[in-house]
Amino acid sequence: MRNRMVVVEGSYAVAHAVKVCKPHVISAYPITPQTHIVEDLAQFAADGEMNCENVNVESEHTALSLLVGASAAGARTYSATTSQGLALMHEVLFNASGMRLPILMTVVNRAMGAPINIWNDQQDSISQRDTGWIQLYAEDVQESADMIPQLYKVAEDEDVLLPAMACMDGFILSHVYEPVILLEQSLTDEFLPNYSPEFVLDPKNPMSFGTFADPSTYTEFRYKQEKAMGAALKKIEEVALEFSEKYGRYYGGLIDGYMLEDAEIVIMAMGSVIGTIKDTIDMLRKEGESVGLLKVRSFRPFPADEIRKALKNAKVVITLDKNISVGKNEGALCTEVKACLYNNRDASAPVIGFMLGHGGRDIPISTIVKMINKAKLVEKGIFIESEFADLREDLA
């Protein structure tokens, strides 16, 4: 395996994976830290390595709107964006999902302004969780790249047909150089079928897309989207296993566990911080601590059943959120985990929410240890609902 690895920038690995999946139309607008992905794709096209239309648009709103038209015409499509760009696309996100167009977009997670900040947190994609897009969060560069063919396969499935965000932490995964296996063309040609939707814009079989639905029909469109997310729950697991069998790489399906089965303290998180958590767990386990990790890979659809099962034996649960819902004093993962446990008798551990890493603030092992120690205070009757884990006292 080692002799198939190359050391490349995370963005390059992702761009290469996109190339291998053979999209027909790519349309993106540059914004840090997504830029290297679109630049690498432009270079592939300029070198004749891609048979696609790569359109340099004038804004993110247009980038995604262009893909709405392209996808409706039957093309496999790709875009990438982050932060302000994703926010600018907000109404188009609803539009793409409502029209059931399986567009794939890498979101290179970055903080939202104001204040303007180019570094990593997950506020951007988390803020879009109601728009009807599938959201998977990658742990490392290899997963960021391998997620691309997996998401195409899930999104284009005829029972799903929803657009998807492949989320990867900005700079931490996009600009890091890691040894990876570049996505294999021959395996992918077998793994990923062509995109062939039932209805396309075609003068030989004219159909009208994007009609308006009055109160007598609108609800059922939303219901069908929700059902499609239900189908996606199964499909994400299936595809992850299929991928593992073909390529020999596995990152979990909807969730994944690390030293989870007997853990009394379970840490839940999404994205690149998983790596640091695993190192922390290794360290603490040597000291006899009963601590484990529940990685949430799929945030939408939200894997409530899987999470409930995984937390059955936990005594206390810690959630890490690189986002905040201002006014709730909580991150989204915390809120949604608590909600899915609330009516359930099987898993009833207290959930302690920590928000951290905003605007790219580094998360060292010491911060994770600090959170675990705070969680242990539950035994003494000290319960923390939700707080910032890395607040600077000198600035607060």
Next chain:
Amino acid sequence: MKLIIKTVAKPGSSNVNKTGAWRSFMPVFDHKLCNKCGICAMYCPEGVVYKLENGYFEPDYEYCKGCGICANECPKKAILMVLEGK
């Protein structure tokens, strides 16, 4: 009604909507005055003034909304807007 998930609708499915029920005035075509210029058919916003085999024109009253453009534009004044009974 089977819902098609892409919010797609079949072409021409609007013809279930019989807009002829909208009108108060109906156009009456007098072929004796007509010179077959076709202006009535050209400027009908519904596209429901049809050329007959004999070259004269008649509207499809199932859809005619009675807007009166045909009567207003006819160079021979061969179309009269008549208040519909009922």
Next chain:
Amino acid sequence: MSLLKPGHRGCAGCCDALAGKFVLDALGEDCIVVSPTGCLEVFTSPYPESAWGVPWIHSLFENAAAVASGVEAALKAMGKMNNTKIVVIGGDGATMDIGLQAISGAFERGHDLTYICVDNEAYMNTGIQRSSGTPMYASTTTSPAGKASFGNPLNKKNMPAIIAAHGSPYVATASVAYAPDMIRKVKKAAQIKGPTYVHVHAPCCTGWKFEGSKTIEVGRLAVETALWPMYEMENGEVTAVRKIKNRKPVEEYLKAQGRFRHLFTMEGGAGEIKKIQATADWNVKHFGLE
């Protein structure tokens, strides 16, 4: 048989329906139509009904040019373009205001598509609010005439000039009141490679306040008073104009519509009408209409 099917919910005498019909008459079956949000889109597509006999897509209000760019890119990439014409049919609001960015991008990139702007000079579908296409002194719901106002105090944005400045090979103005001319121009625009543009005057009986039967008559008056100059531009130069034989004073056009009635009843209205006449005179001189 028109490709814009009957049973749509346009007003009796609707100018947008006429425009849609003429565009499809010009293009035939081998086209894909993109519409932004607006009257034409709403009254032709209440699910599960659709009046469109050709493939059609509506996405959002300001992105029709972007969506059309995507359809074009997709057909090119999949090798399915053939002779299919990609056309946007959108209103003045969606084209000149909220959609200005998208149309600018599409024309700058040079996609092979045709953009038809159906200009009824206000945001009609939302209730007759003012747009950058609203002419001087027209009364709209957001620029109403009142005791202290003569209505919209601004001139129309010169959209054909903006598009020509993007390097479009063909830009033309047309009117639903001159159907054979409009159909000819749309056909020509569609045949020319690259992004082409036809700006169509569309008198709206509901918004401009006149009887539905007068749609064509009002449209003719706009052209005959030189308030709506009819011309074609190729590669930035005006190459053809429709000359006016017996130019009428602008009063004849203005008094036919309720949206200008205040100019005839308010004190000082006559002076304001002179300003509108000056616009018409400028058009005559600039385009050589007489």
